[in-house]
Amino acid sequence: MRLSHSLIPTLKETPAEAQIASHRLMLRAGLVRQTSAGIYAWLPIGHRVLRNIERIVREEQDAAGAQECLMPTIQPAELWRESGRYDDYGKEMLRIRDRHDRELLYGPTNEEMITDLLRGSVRSYRELPQILYHIQWKFRDEVRPRFGVMRGREFLMKDAYSFDLDYAGAVVSYRRMMLAYMRTFQRLGLKAIPMAADSGPIGGDMSHEFIILAPTGESQVYFDAAFEEIDYLAQGAGGFDHANASDLERFFTSMTTHYAATDEKHDPAAWASVPAARRREGRGIEVGHIFYFGTKYSAAMGFAVAGADGKPVHPEMGSYGIGVSRLVGGVIEASHDDAGIIWPDAIAPFRAAILNLKQGDPVCDSLCEALYARLGPAALYDDRAERAGVKFADADLMGHPWQIVVGPRGAATGRVELKRRASGERVELARDDALTRIG
Amino acid sequence: MRLSHSLIPTLKETPAEAQIASHRLMLRAGLVRQTSAGIYAWLPIGHRVLRNIERIVREEQDAAGAQECLMPTIQPAELWRESGRYDDYGKEMLRIRDRHDRELLYGPTNEEMITDLLRGSVRSYRELPQILYHIQWKFRDEVRPRFGVMRGREFLMKDAYSFDLDYAGAVVSYRRMMLAYMRTFQRLGLKAIPMAADSGPIGGDMSHEFIILAPTGESQVYFDAAFEEIDYLAQGAGGFDHANASDLERFFTSMTTHYAATDEKHDPAAWASVPAARRREGRGIEVGHIFYFGTKYSAAMGFAVAGADGKPVHPEMGSYGIGVSRLVGGVIEASHDDAGIIWPDAIAPFRAAILNLKQGDPVCDSLCEALYARLGPAALYDDRAERAGVKFADADLMGHPWQIVVGPRGAATGRVELKRRASGERVELARDDALTRIG
Numbered sequence: 010m011r012l013s014h015s016l017i018p019t020l021k022e023t024p025a026e027a028q029i030a031s032h033r034l035m036l037r038a039g040l041v042r043q044t045s046a047g048i049y050a051w052l053p054i055g056h057r058v059l060r061n062i063e064r065i066v067r068e069e070q071d072a073a074g075a076q077e078c079l080m081p082t083i084q085p086a087e088l089w090r091e092s093g094r095y096d097d098y099g100k101e102m103l104r105i106r107d108r109h110d111r112e113l114l115y116g117p118t119n120e121e122m123i124t125d126l127l128r129g130s131v132r133s134y135r136e137l138p139q140i141l142y143h144i145q146w147k148f149r150d151e152v153r154p155r156f157g158v159m160r161g162r163e164f165l166m167k168d169a170y171s172f173d174l175d176y177a178g179a180v181v182s183y184r185r186m187m188l189a190y191m192r193t194f195q196r197l198g199l200k201a202i203p204m205a206a207d208s209g210p211i212g213g214d215m216s217h218e219f220i221i222l223a224p225t226g227e228s229q230v231y232f233d234a235a236f237e238e239i240d241y242l243a244q245g246a247g248g249f250d251h252a253n254a255s256d257l258e259r260f261f262t263s264m265t266t267h268y269a270a271t272d273e274k275h276d277p278a279a280w281a282s283v284p285a286a287r288r289r290e291g292r293g294i295e296v297g298h299i300f301y302f303g304t305k306y307s308a309a310m311g312f313a314v315a316g317a318d319g320k321p322v323h324p325e326m327g328s329y330g331i332g333v334s335r336l337v338g339g340v341i342e343a344s345h346d347d348a349g350i351i352w353p354d355a356i357a358p359f360r361a362a363i364l365n366l367k368q369g370d371p372v373c374d375s376l377c378e379a380l381y382a383r384l385g386p387a388a389l390y391d392d393r394a395e396r397a398g399v400k401f402a403d404a405d406l407m408g409h410p411w412q413i414v415v416g417p418r419g420a421a422t423g424r425v426e427l428k429r430r431a432s433g434e435r436v437e438l439a440r441d442d443a444l445t446r447i448g
Numbered sequence: 449m450r451l452s453h454s455l456i457p458t459l460k461e462t463p464a465e466a467q468i469a470s471h472r473l474m475l476r477a478g479l480v481r482q483t484s485a486g487i488y489a490w491l492p493i494g495h496r497v498l499r500n501i502e503r504i505v506r507e508e509q510d511a512a513g514a515q516e517c518l519m520p521t522i523q524p525a526e527l528w529r530e531s532g533r534y535d536d537y538g539k540e541m542l543r544i545r546d547r548h549d550r551e552l553l554y555g556p557t558n559e560e561m562i563t564d565l566l567r568g569s570v571r572s573y574r575e576l577p578q579i580l581y582h583i584q585w586k587f588r589d590e591v592r593p594r595f596g597v598m599r600g601r602e603f604l605m606k607d608a609y610s611f612d613l614d615y616a617g618a619v620v621s622y623r624r625m626m627l628a629y630m631r632t633f634q635r636l637g638l639k640a641i642p643m644a645a646d647s648g649p650i651g652g653d654m655s656h657e658f659i660i661l662a663p664t665g666e667s668q669v670y671f672d673a674a675f676e677e678i679d680y681l682a683q684g685a686g687g688f689d690h691a692n693a694s695d696l697e698r699f700f701t702s703m704t705t706h707y708a709a710t711d712e713k714h715d716p717a718a719w720a721s722v723p724a725a726r727r728r729e730g731r732g733i734e735v736g737h738i739f740y741f742g743t744k745y746s747a748a749m750g751f752a753v754a755g756a757d758g759k760p761v762h763p764e765m766g767s768y769g770i771g772v773s774r775l776v777g778g779v780i781e782a783s784h785d786d787a788g789i790i791w792p793d794a795i796a797p798f799r800a801a802i803l804n805l806k807q808g809d810p811v812c813d814s815l816c817e818a819l820y821a822r823l824g825p826a827a828l829y830d831d832r833a834e835r836a837g838v839k840f841a842d843a844d845l846m847g848h849p850w851q852i853v854v855g856p857r858g859a860a861t862g863r864v865e866l867k868r869r870a871s872g873e874r875v876e877l878a879r880d881d882a883l884t885r886i887g
Contacts, residue, residue: 014578015515018569042565044520045552050565051518053580059518071825076454079490079498081483081602082521082585083554100547105554107601108539108589113484115522115544126481126489130457135833139453141492146521146585150547162546163520386510394574 010359011381012391016052018042019403030225031338032157034350038407040337047154047162054389054407055337057358059165062336063144065196065355066167073189075140075169080122082146086112088121091310103148103162115148120306120328123170127324128312134174137314137324138182142169144333158338159294165334172324174316176303179325183215183301184257186329187264190219190297191241197336198353199296199343202232204269206298219297219331220271223342226292231275233267234287294339301327350408351431359389361411361447362404366397376420376440380413383444405430411447449798450820451830455491457481458842469664470777471596473789477846479776486593486601493828493846494776496797498604501775502583504635504794505606511685512628514579514608519561521585525551527560530749542587542601554587559745559767562609566763567751573613576753576763577621581608583772597777598733604773611763613755615742618764622654622740623696625768626703629658629736630680636775637792638735638782641671643708645737658736658770659710662781665731670714672706673726733778740766789847790870798828800850800886801843805836811859815879819852819864822883844869850886 017039027033035041040055051059067077083105089095095102103115116122123141131139144167154162171182187203194201199221206218220230244260245253268283270276271293280288304323307313313321332339344351352358361384365377381390389409391400397416404412414426419437427443428435438446456478466472474480479494490498506516522544528534534541542554555561562580570578583606593601610621626642633640638660645657659669683699684692707722709715710732719727743762746752752760771778783790791797800823804816820829828848830839836855843851853865858876866882867874877885 010515014575016517016566016569016578016580039569042568044561044564045522045524045550048520048522050520050561052565053515053517056516056518056582076449076492077495078455078492079495081487081489083484083487083587083602085484103544103546105542105544107542108591111484122483122489125483126491127455129481130455130478136453139455141455143495148522152547163522 010053010386010389012389013393015389017054017407018052019406027157029156029159029342030345031159031341034341034345034406035157035338038350041158045162047151047160049158049161049163054358058337058340058352058356059334061356061358062197062340063165063167063333066193066331066333067144069189069193069196070142070167070169072192073140073185075142075189077143078141079143079145080116080119080126082115082148083113084116084122086114088125089114092121092124092306093309094121101149101151103150116145117147117149118328118330119143119168120170120326121310124306124310124312124326127172128307128310131172131314134314134316134322138171138173138178140169140171140182140186142167142329156338158334161334164332167331167333169329171327171329172307173326174314174322174324176325179301179303179327181254181257183299183327184261186299186327187217188241188244188257188260190299190329190331191239191264192244193331194219194221194296195241196355197340198355199340200237201296202230202236202269202293203264204230204271204274205265214303215301217299218295219299220293221296221339221343222291223294223339224292225342226294228293229272229275230270230291230293231272231280232269232289233283234289235263235267236269237289239263294342296336296339297329297331299327299329301325345408348402349406352408352410354410357408357410359409360384360387361389361413362407362409363388363390364397364400364404364412364414365390365392366400366414366416368392368394370417370420372420373415373417376423376425377415380415380425380440380444384447413443413447449492449825449828451828452832454828456493456846457491458845466596468595468598468781469784470598470780473780473784473845474596474777477789480597484601486590486599488597488600488602493797497776497779497791497795498773500795500797501636501779502604502606502772505632505770505772506583508628508632508635508685509581509606509608511631512579512624514581514628516582517580518582518584519555519558519565521554521587522552523555523561525553527564528553531560531745532748533560540588540590542589555584556586556588557767557769558582558607559609559765560749563745563749563751563765566611567746567749570611570753573753573755573761577610577612577617579608579610579621579625581606581768595777597773600773603771606770606772608768610766610768611746612765613753613761613763615764618740618742618766620693620696622738622766623700625738625766626656627680627683627696627699628685629738629768629770630678630703631683631685632770633658633660633735634680635794636779637794638779639676640735641669641675641708641732642703643669643710643713644704653742654740656738657734658738659732660735660778660782661730662733662778663731664781665733667732668711668714669709669730669732670711670719671708671728672722673728674702674706675708676728678702733781735775735778736768736770738766738768740764784847787841788845791847791849793849796847796849798848799823799826800828800852801846801848802827802829803836803839803843803851803853804829804831805839805853805855807831807833809856809859812854812856815859815862815864816854819854819879819883823886852882852886
């Protein structure tokens with residue numbers, strides 16, 4: 010993309026309303042703009058990051074054997090009356106009346122709707138287990154939206170729902186999703202810790218939150234070093250075709266036996282029993298939450314399948330959420346410095362920025378165009394008629410993993426300066442060597 | 449995907465509420481289910497088609513130099529008061545009040561919001577032209593939603609917005625988008641005709657609808673054979689980097705000089721002047737609409753950039769819509785028979801179905817598993833314990849381009865029957881030859 014003709018409005022000043030690093034940097038780097046309180050438009054580079062995160066989340070859900078579908082944003086009130094949650098939800102639910110005065114709402118979650126879809130379609134125990142997921146915008150009418158996309162009103166969530174014939178099956182689905190989550194966060198370049206949690210308004214018997222480590226996180230976390238040492242990508246994807254309940258059990262045991270707690274639930278006595286060398290502390294941000302709640306919805310909404318003996322059975326359910334738009338903020342909280350964002354390679358909007366330090370100079374322009382032609386959509390070409398200092402500052406702010414700096418002296422001999430954003434390391438080298446290094 | 453554990457609820461009976469072919473087939477093949485009047489959940493195979501169409505639309509928008517962004521579904525009423533459209537829109541606009549009694553609405557289109565975003569960011573003529581687009585759910589509170597996803601209330605639309613410094617630039621953007629549309633429809637396997645149109649509530653001076661040919665289409669269309677003869681993919685993508693205004697002018701001239709009209713605007717005298725051998729008639733469905741409307745929004749909303757002489761200039765704008773969810777229905781109207789859907793290869797949910805005619809037979813099962821392992825996510829494996837007739841009927845109904853039929857006799861010698869859905873052609877051949885043929 011050519012920066013001169015792109016909607017990437019970087020800001021020099023820090024917007025007064027932004028209280029946390031990710032909110033400040035998302036506004037300053039031109040990722041988002043607020044359109045109403047707690048509602049954001051995703052500008053081109055913010056949108057690219059959102060889509061990159063979404064892609065990784067999707068790949069891991071697919072690998073775990075979950076089927077993607079897409080439920081609408083607007084739901085009928087009746088469904089929520091069936092489960093009894095219509096009144097429970099209070100003012101956080103955005104309630105709507107259409108032109109015929111029918112009661113609708115903007116979905117904050119989808120347990121009712123997915124249960125309704127399956128009760129109309131799935132009849133036999135032979136069709137279970139199933140896990141369905143979608144990645145869709147949700148709305149929670151927060152009384153005081155703040156912290157940018159971290160606590161917005163309209164937000165993008167991946168929510169999955171599992172249906173099993175019995176408790177044993179439901180436990181396998183739950184563990185499968187936990188593994189999918191740990192793999193997802195590792196691929197996003199994040200350190201994540203699963204923590205036993207209360208299940209809140211979803212209800213249910215077993216629940217884990219996923220906290221990612223970030224120096225500016227909202228809560229203090231205490232955990233065993235084990236969580237940092239495991240390579241989750243080496244654990245297999247755990248899809249239906251490769252399901253291995255005993256592998257999943259081993260994984261789940263390792264996730265649930267080591268100490269992990271936020272300050273709310275911290276237990277100093279248990280903490281003292283963790284060997285000192287294995288104690289880790291940090292700040293954390295919640296980015297995912299999974300629940301097992303048995304037959305709460307299938308029973309309330311009358312969803313049963315014929316069991317092997319012909320008798321009706323209410324499927325055992327779980328639900329599994331990841332805050333996709335929240336993760337954009339979460340990654341920035343975990344990876345930034347005073348100069349700006351430092352994108353992990355896997356989700357960077359562009360792999361490299363090309364900084365033309367003398368726009369209009371035929372030698373610089375021609376070298377930059379050649380680089381841009383080779384890198385294609387992976388590159389953002391800063392072709393603005395701006396001073397070098399502005400281009401350096403904006404590239405650091407936007408956080409591209411690589412910067413290719415093209416100045417008149419080097420360009421004369423086909424050489425560029427290559428900067429790695431994360432380390433700050435700079436090296437001068439020939440154009441093609443720079444392209445090779447970027448990969 | 450294994451059909452036994454998938455949410456693909458095919459129906460034998462035709463649902464009474466469905467009046468048109470695509471609505472009937474989308475329900476029967478398990479693509480969608482209605483969740484409220486005119487609001488649909490996209491089940492796994494419907495979702496796959498929707499995403500495939502979205503991908504092609506996106507690739508052609510990107511190739512045309514448009515930048516993808518994502519605006520929220522919920523908009524503030526104030527923006528629409530600025531343009532004067534808040535009251536104009538009437539009951540089709542879904543109006544909402546939040547917990548603080550602020551007036552919001554579910555966006556039916558985004559001219560106001562995109563103008564607001566650019567007026568806060570773009571200051572100089574040097575930053576123009578720009579084209580922004582997003583693919584987002586919209587809502588129009590139709591008084592009588594019908595015809596399934598063809599006239600639903602919550603629908604997925606790609607809408608693009610162009611901003612140019614002057615009329616000449618705006619014309620180039622308009623032509624560029626028209627070419628992107630014709631390329632898009634060709635890639636979707638559709639025959640499309642652009643037709644001069646009224647601009648309706650969007651307003652403006654120039655407007656074209658895009659009608660695709662479908663035997664069960666809503667209106668009669670008359671057009672010159674030229675539209676069927678042009679290879680739009682040979683016309684170049686027309687992106688900013690390869691802009692060639694004279695090529696675009698030639699293309700636009702060919703699109704606007706040949707006769708094309710729906711019955712509403714049909715002119716028998718002009719039609720008579722088309723050589724008889726070049727006259728084509730058919731039924732058609734509107735799937736896209738593009739508008740040039742000058743400074744209507746930029747002037748009303750006070751968006752100006754500094755021109756080359758330093759004086760403020762209101763950018764010239766256009767908007768460009770494709771009904772992405774509507775296209776799923778449109779493609780089916782264009783491509784089906786009595787047995788079901790016939791997906792064009794480019795957007796089929798699966799390239800092939802594997803039909804195991806004797807589930808549980810070790811030889812059949814093992815051959816099917818081998819095929820499934822080779823084809824991976826491109827295949828739907830019908831592993832249900834159902835009769836052959838049910839599997840044949842469901843495969844025809846779902847419309848996979850290829851069917852690989854595995855029966856006990858052939859399987860014994862590693863042979864399968866390969867059926868091409870579009871032609872009905874069947875051939876028996878060795879397993880690996882079938883895989884090669886499918887490609």
